[in-house]
Amino acid sequence: MTAPRDTVSRMTVHHLSLPVNRPRDHGSGTVAGAVEIVLLRLDTAGGLVGWGEASPWAVFTGTAEAAAAALDRYLRPLILGADPRNLAGVMAGADRTLVGHPEAKAAMETALLDLLGRMSGLPVYALLGGRCRETIPLSVSLADPDFAADLDLLARIRAEGVGIIKLKTGTKDHRFDLDRLERLRADHEDLDIRVDYNQGMAAHEALRRLRDVEAFRVSFIEQPVQGREREAMAALTAALNTPILADESVFDPEDAVRAVRDRVANLFSVKIMKSGGPRRGLAVAAIGAAAGIACYGGDMFESGIAHLAGSHMIAAAPNISLGCEFYQARWYLAQDVLAKPFPIDDGKVIVPETPGLGIEVDEAVVRAHALTSRDHCA
Numbered sequence: 001m002t003a004p005r006d007t008v009s010r011m012t013v014h015h016l017s018l019p020v021n022r023p024r025d026h027g028s029g030t031v032a033g034a035v036e037i038v039l040l041r042l043d044t045a046g047g048l049v050g051w052g053e054a055s056p057w058a059v060f061t062g063t064a065e066a067a068a069a070a071l072d073r074y075l076r077p078l079i080l081g082a083d084p085r086n087l088a089g090v091m092a093g094a095d096r097t098l099v100g101h102p103e104a105k106a107a108m109e110t111a112l113l114d115l116l117g118r119m120s121g122l123p124v125y126a127l128l129g130g131r132c133r134e135t136i137p138l139s140v141s142l143a144d145p146d147f148a149a150d151l152d153l154l155a156r157i158r159a160e161g162v163g164i165i166k167l168k169t170g171t172k173d174h175r176f177d178l179d180r181l182e183r184l185r186a187d188h189e190d191l192d193i194r195v196d197y198n199q200g201m202a203a204h205e206a207l208r209r210l211r212d213v214e215a216f217r218v219s220f221i222e223q224p225v226q227g228r229e230r231e232a233m234a235a236l237t238a239a240l241n242t243p244i245l246a247d248e249s250v251f252d253p254e255d256a257v258r259a260v261r262d263r264v265a266n267l268f269s270v271k272i273m274k275s276g277g278p279r280r281g282l283a284v285a286a287i288g289a290a291a292g293i294a295c296y297g298g299d300m301f302e303s304g305i306a307h308l309a310g311s312h313m314i315a316a317a318p319n320i321s322l323g324c325e326f327y328q329a330r331w332y333l334a335q336d337v338l339a340k341p342f343p344i345d346d347g348k349v350i351v352p353e354t355p356g357l358g359i360e361v362d363e364a365v366v367r368a369h370a371l372t373s374r375d376h377c378a
């Protein structure tokens with residue numbers, strides 16, 4: 001029996017534009033000026049507040065407008081009146097009600113988990129099965145079209161203890177990628193370097209070029225070809241010594257099953273914005289674990305709220321063992337929406353131990369950057 005005070009009595013959908021520090025080039029497109037995200041605030045009649053985030057990217061998962069409409073119109077009848085203790089049933093309803101829109105579903109599930117944590121006094125990782133790690137090694141991505149600016153960033157983050165970087169490759173030409181790798185490896189013998197093509201290679205050129213890349217001892221090569229080019233991914237996985245990591249090829253548990261069956265990759269990137277929430281992210285990781293596939297904690301262009309949700313998920317997933325890339329809230333957004341800085345210390349994310357997601361939202365920042373805000377009461 002649900003007490004009315006524990007159910008969601010009000011929901012607010014904010015569509016934000018958050019300014020970013022620098023332009024960034026990826027194999028699939030450039031980001032500059034600002035990123036758009038959608039924040040979901042849920043209130044219970046008893047006075048608790050939970051937050052979730054949808055952070056789509058138009059060339060990858062979808063648009064902010066679609067995520068806002070999914071929450072505000074199509075998922076609203078499921079959200080208003082929901083009891084967070086019925087999370088699995090509510091999210092199954094979301095999948096029956098609306099196809100796709102994984103970012104909107106991630107926001108919905110995150111906000112319900114945040115509420116459930118505040119109701120129970122437990123951190124979100126405890127609701128997801130309990131933690132296997134207290135900190136997560138942090139990787140910072142280098143994607144500035146001006147490589148000198150990336151070298152400045154690298155010097156700063158190394159001084160703060162970061163030991164992993166991911167170089168975004170496949171944006172200009174192969175020589176540009178090799179020159180940058182040569183410089184990075186020469187200057188940083190001990191750095192854990194990964195590369196991410198964001199689908200930027202032509203399949204027919206990939207094997208020869210990736211053999212050049214292997215000379216720089218990168219620890220994995222992420223998504224060299226198009227997500228749908230699974231046969232090409234499998235061929236590269238079979239031919240190369242360096243592990244291939246699937247990002248755009250593996251969104252959700254169904255993709256993960258196919259990727260295992262077809263040996264598409266050695267490693268998976270798990271992102272709540274691809275899977276549709278932390279619980280389905282854990283399912284991707286579990287399928288990987290059963291097949292001997294280690295996972296990496298990826299993200300989109302996120303604020304600290306989505307970073308927190310991802311951190312709790314990774315804390316509860318033994319085989320998301322390759323670190324995470326939750327650096328944007330601290331080093332890429334001009335201003336984050338969290339009231340206290342997203343917790344990073346000595347090159348690691350510190351998973352919060354306080355109830356729910358663990359850090360409050362600064363609503364003045366949310367209002368300052370909101371393009372639209374719509375709220376509804378039960």
Ligand SMILES: [Mg+2]
Pocket residue numbers: 196198222223247248269298
């Ligand atoms: Mg990627």
